Amino acid sequence: xxxxxxxxxxxxxxxxxxxxxxxxxxxxxxxxxxxxxxxxxxxxxxxxxxxxxxxxxxxxxxxxxxxxxxxxxxxxxxxxxxxxxxxxxxxxxxxxxxxxxxxxxxxxxxxxxxxxxxxxxxxxxxxxxxxxxxxxxxxxxxxxxxxxxxxxxxxxxxxxxxxxxxxxxxxxxxxxxxxxxxxxxxxxxxxxxxxxxxxxxxxxxxxxxxxxxxxxxxxxxxxxxxxxxxxxxxxxxxxxxxxxxxxxxxxx
Amino acid sequence: xxxxxxxxxxxxxxxxxxxxxxxxxxxxxxxxxxxxxxxxxxxxxxxxxxxxxxxxxxxxxxxxxxxxxxxxxxxxxxxxxxxxxxxxxxxxxxxxxxxxxxxxxxxxxxxxxxxxxxxxxxxxxxxxxxxxxxxxxxxxxxxxxxxxxxxxxxxxxxxxxxxxxxxxxxxxxxxxxxxxxxxxxxxxxxxxxxxxxxxxxxxxxxxxxxxxxxxxxxxxxxxxxxxxxxxxxxxxxxxxxxxxxxxxxxxx
DNA sequence: ACGGACGTTCGGCAATGCCGAACGTCTGCT
DNA sequence: AGCAGACGTTCGGCATTGCCGAACGTCCGT
Numbered sequence: 414x415x416x417x418x419x420x421x422x423x424x425x426x427x428x429x430x431x432x433x434x435x436x437x438x439x440x441x442x443x444x445x446x447x448x449x450x451x452x453x454x455x456x457x458x459x460x461x462x463x464x465x466x467x468x469x470x471x472x473x474x475x476x477x478x479x480x481x482x483x484x485x486x487x488x489x490x491x492x493x494x495x496x497x498x499x500x501x502x503x504x505x506x507x508x509x510x511x512x513x514x515x516x517x518x519x520x521x522x523x524x525x526x527x528x529x530x531x532x533x534x535x536x537x538x539x540x541x542x543x544x545x546x547x548x549x550x551x552x553x554x555x556x557x558x559x560x561x562x563x564x565x566x567x568x569x570x571x572x573x574x575x576x577x578x579x580x581x582x583x584x585x586x587x588x589x590x591x592x593x594x595x596x597x598x599x600x601x602x603x604x605x606x607x608x609x610x611x612x613x614x615x616x617x618x619x620x621x622x623x624x625x626x627x628x629x630x631x632x633x634x635x636x637x638x639x640x641x642x643x644x645x646x647x648x649x650x651x652x653x654x655x656x657x658x659x660x661x662x663x664x665x
Numbered sequence: 666x667x668x669x670x671x672x673x674x675x676x677x678x679x680x681x682x683x684x685x686x687x688x689x690x691x692x693x694x695x696x697x698x699x700x701x702x703x704x705x706x707x708x709x710x711x712x713x714x715x716x717x718x719x720x721x722x723x724x725x726x727x728x729x730x731x732x733x734x735x736x737x738x739x740x741x742x743x744x745x746x747x748x749x750x751x752x753x754x755x756x757x758x759x760x761x762x763x764x765x766x767x768x769x770x771x772x773x774x775x776x777x778x779x780x781x782x783x784x785x786x787x788x789x790x791x792x793x794x795x796x797x798x799x800x801x802x803x804x805x806x807x808x809x810x811x812x813x814x815x816x817x818x819x820x821x822x823x824x825x826x827x828x829x830x831x832x833x834x835x836x837x838x839x840x841x842x843x844x845x846x847x848x849x850x851x852x853x854x855x856x857x858x859x860x861x862x863x864x865x866x867x868x869x870x871x872x873x874x875x876x877x878x879x880x881x882x883x884x885x886x887x888x889x890x891x892x893x894x895x896x897x898x899x900x901x902x903x904x905x906x907x908x909x910x911x912x913x914x915x916x917x
Numbered sequence: 918a919c920g921g922a923c924g925t926t927c928g929g930c931a932a933t934g935c936c937g938a939a940c941g942t943c944t945g946c947t
Numbered sequence: 948a949g950c951a952g953a954c955g956t957t958c959g960g961c962a963t964t965g966c967c968g969a970a971c972g973t974c975c976g977t
């Protein structure tokens with residue numbers, strides 16, 4: 414049997430130590446206490462800083478347990494998500510001229526939490542609360558790729574909404590993998606004919622997806638004739654997703 | 666600048682994922698969600714299991730966040746420590762015929778929480794609540810070596826209680842390092858002439874020292890003429906320290 | 918002005934972590 | 948009852964990664 418992973422055990426020792434002491438700890442004291450050289454201890458602490466498990470007092474330079482660790486068990490309130498996302502979603506609709514949707518995973522479907530109309534006069538229907546299929550929408554692909562809940566493609570009922578809808582588990586798996594690699598998803602006429610969408614994940618607790626933000630519109634308003642996202646559109650979407658993610662970490 | 670440590674980041678991703686999902690997670694689902702091979706994920710999870718940050722449901726084999734993580738910020742109540750230690754301490758005194766002391770770090774001194782008299786008729790004084798010096802006692806050396814609170818030898822006032830008392834910071838540092846290597850400490854006439862003591866740490870949260878247990882008596886009752894622990898005595902002491910440590914993890 | 922201690926960076930080295938192949942076990946299906 | 952698939956787990960070869968000594972710039976106390 415292979416042994417335990419040394420650097421994870423050392424990181425745990427750091428966290429145990431910091432958790433046992435009420436005051437923030439100097440790096441040198443931590444290193445001495447654990448019997449490790451300062452650069453070794455520093456490398457561990459820097460990584461724990463990066464994942465939010467440790468924080469550093471900016472004045473003293475000392476280290477303490479961070480909120481990212483103590484908040485591990487917390488799940489995100491959908492109302493909080495919506496409240497944090499609303500302004501960004503409204504701004505994105507205004508800038509792109511497209512419909513913007515915010516969704517979360519609900520069982521084996523996408524639930525729309527927020528829906529911003531295209532900023533024009535055309536008739537539109539408010540869809541908040543609506544369930545959408547995971548396999549046929551950009552929001553669905555993003556949630557499958559980044560959400561912690563383990564929904565497997567083979568466990569889904571894959572209705573064909575258009576001739577372009579993916580209905581085989583293997584094809585869906587590939588689409589999800591592609592989404593994971595790119596950091597965003599694309600749906601081209603898979604849910605409504607002639608309608609395309611792009612979606613980006615919204616994350617909480619370093620890297621964990623809790624929702625997705627999408628821009629939706631007629632294909633030629635979202636994609637090039639070759640089927641790629643229009644220039645600038647993807648960047649605005651991903652930036653909005655990141656900004657919302659950052660706001661989720663803020664405490665009010 | 667060197668980058669973050671990959672295996673610590675991966676471990677954090679595991680914890681984030683487990684923390685985001687209400688139900689225990691299958692190893693295969695965890696591996697898929699994180700995009701890692703199963704053996705890689707298993708190595709990480711096995712290590713997190715070992716440090717108490719993750720637990721495994723024995724029936725389903727699934728993994729969840731463990732109490733060792735959520736209890737990181739908890740400090741140990743001295744009354745709990747005393748209550749858990751008392752029976753072991755009493756038994757140790759009965760088996761060894763020596764005085765047994767339980768101490769914790771209190772500022773820059775040892776505070777005795779529990780004191781068991783030698784099981785004989787000689788006059789003895791109850792010392793619970795007494796403060797003892799860190800530099801001159803076996804309890805003190807054990808607490809310096811294993812306790813999370815960072816007390817540095819150079820910050821101590823080192824009174825000479827006997828000619829054998831260590832009074833130089835460098836000598837104390839070496840004694841503490843030796844204690845850390847051995848896992849136990851030895852004081853030979855450094856606090857009271859002709860009296861020797863051995864001490865072992867009591868740990869909480871994998872490896873963090875929260876107290877120490879000592880056997881104390883006339884030198885010839887504790888050490889060989891060469892100054893080594895009497896055969897069998899050290900093993901009984903270390904075993905008692907371990908048993909008390911184990912009992913601290915139990916929930917009532 | 919100087920020395921000591923701090924947190925931090927750098928890069929050479931080899932120890933360690935990674936992960937494909939394989940295993941034994943369990944469960945569900947035929 | 949037998950078989951196939953999926954599970955968690957183990958093993959060991961390989962090279963990537965983590966480790967840590969040397970060194971740095973900064974800050975503080977003397």
